[in-house]
Amino acid sequence: MRLGAPATRTRIVCGTALSFPSAHAATSFAGAVSYSRLGLPAIPLYALATALSASRLYLGVHFPSDTLAGALLGTALGRRFARTVHDSAHELDSAREPQ
Secondary structure (H helix, E strand, C coil), rough: CCCCCCCCCCCCCCEEHHHHCCHHHHHHHHHHHHHHHHHHHHHHHHHHHHHHHHHHHHEEEEECHHHHHHHHHHHHHHHHHHHHHHHHHHHHHHHCCCC
16 A cells, blocks of 8 residues: 655656665665665765655655655665675684684
């Protein structure tokens, strides 16, 4: 079920009619999570991800539920990616230690 509907027509032309979830929201939040886990300041990263997601609503190419689902998906994938990278680095460090 989609929550809300854009009040106007889209302001840009999209390549496809697919909209759920928003790939822009998903990738921007995945990037924000990943880069913040690497030590970059989290507030500007999440602010940028939120602004990019809001722009999709403003342009009328996504419903609010599309961007929310994309943000949640991106956050989950970003956390999983960061955990995988951390675990892999830890395994490499353990393997390099002299026995």
